[in-house]
Amino acid sequence: MAQLIDGKQISKEIKEELKAEVEALRAMGKEICLAVVQVGQDPASCVYVNNKKKACAYIGIRSEAYELPEAVSEGELLALVEKLNHSEHVNGILVQLPLPAHIDEDKVIRAISPDKDVDGFHPVSVGRLWIGEPGFLSCTPAGIIQLLKRSGISIDGKECVIVGRSNIVGKPMAALLLREHATVTIAHSHTKDLRKITKRADILIVAIGKRQFIDAEYVKEGAVVIDVGMHRDENNKLCGDVAFDEVSEKASAITPVPGGVGPMTIAMLMNNCVETMR
Ligand code: NAP
Numbered sequence: 001m002a003q004l005i006d007g008k009q010i011s012k013e014i015k016e017e018l019k020a021e022v023e024a025l026r027a028m029g030k031e032i033c034l035a036v037v038q039v040g041q042d043p044a045s046c047v048y049v050n051n052k053k054k055a056c057a058y059i060g061i062r063s064e065a066y067e068l069p070e071a072v073s074e075g076e077l078l079a080l081v082e083k084l085n086h087s088e089h090v091n092g093i094l095v096q097l098p099l100p101a102h103i104d105e106d107k108v109i110r111a112i113s114p115d116k117d118v119d120g121f122h123p124v125s126v127g128r129l130w131i132g133e134p135g136f137l138s139c140t141p142a143g144i145i146q147l148l149k150r151s152g153i154s155i156d157g158k159e160c161v162i163v164g165r166s167n168i169v170g171k172p173m174a175a176l177l178l179r180e181h182a183t184v185t186i187a188h189s190h191t192k193d194l195r196k197i198t199k200r201a202d203i204l205i206v207a208i209g210k211r212q213f214i215d216a217e218y219v220k221e222g223a224v225v226i227d228v229g230m231h232r233d234e235n236n237k238l239c240g241d242v243a244f245d246e247v248s249e250k251a252s253a254i255t256p257v258p259g260g261v262g263p264m265t266i267a268m269l270m271n272n273c274v275e276t277m278r
Pocket of ligand 1: 140163164165166167168169170187188189190191194207208209210228229230231261262263265
């Protein structure tokens with residue numbers, strides 16, 4: 001049985017460290033404020049937004065909620081972002097995605113000031129990441145680097161394969177692993193002979209969005225497997241992109257779902273909020 005990479009515990013450690021840092025900042029008269037913008041009342045978005053607000057409250061970051069109706073125009077949303085960009089007391093701006101179809105998400109992401117882009121989605125943040133400049137890191141991949149490091153898994157020189165090339169997971173993951181001196185391959189839906197490629201991986205990172213797609217046949221004996229996927233199985237239980245039971249027999253270490261990558265995303269969002277003051 002593989003070592004379980006405990007995202008719940010590691011995210012807790014990070015939040016404790018951040019809480020202490022925020023307390024020290026407050027003692028110097030510095031307060032951090034995150035503006036959380038939500039459009040409409042999509043139930044999944046409400047859960048995510050509430051969890052983010054709770055994490056802020058725990059760490060000592062002030063969160064300001066901006067709840068806009070589903071029918072808000074793109075112009076009105078952009079005007080709010082612009083106002084928050086210029087607000088002196090707001091350090092970070094988070095616009096909860098997805099946005100309704102009549103609003104151009106890319107336009108909204110680009111409207112956020114790169115200095116307040118705590119999700120790390122702005123093209124300036126992405127560019128800084130690729131050229132190795134300091135800046136806000138995309139939260140889920142940054143959380144995966146922390147999971148590996150804090151579990152004592154070295155990345156330097158390792159063969160890393162990422163399955164999935166999304167802007168929020170696969171691509172920034174590749175940049176971060178390169179920064180840690182891994183040899184990186186990104187696979188996607190056009191990749192030929194996926195099994196052959198994933199079996200090369202010392203560290204396999206799976207962000208496909210397909211329930212339990214990666215079984216033991218895709219995994220090298222002793223590999224480290226990170227499962228980003230998040231789904232409900234036929235019994236309504238949470239599960240990932242990896243068939244956990246069989247893969248955990250072959251891997252040396254693996255993240256569970258839930259309790260693996262998921263809790264790290266919010267912890268790293270909190271880290272980005274604190275980063276605005278470092
Ligand atoms: P996405 O935007 O849907 O991207 C999926 C990627 O997988 C695409 O690049 C796609 O290739 C590739 N893919 C699809 N089918 C494939 C196949 N058969 N073989 C190889 N590659 C294939 O997904 P995402 O936003 O990155 O999210 C992935 C999963 O992670 C989802 O389950 C999501 O819910 C979860 N997630 C979790 C967190 C967290 O905090 N835990 C955060 C973000 C996402 P193409 O580019 O060629 O289409």
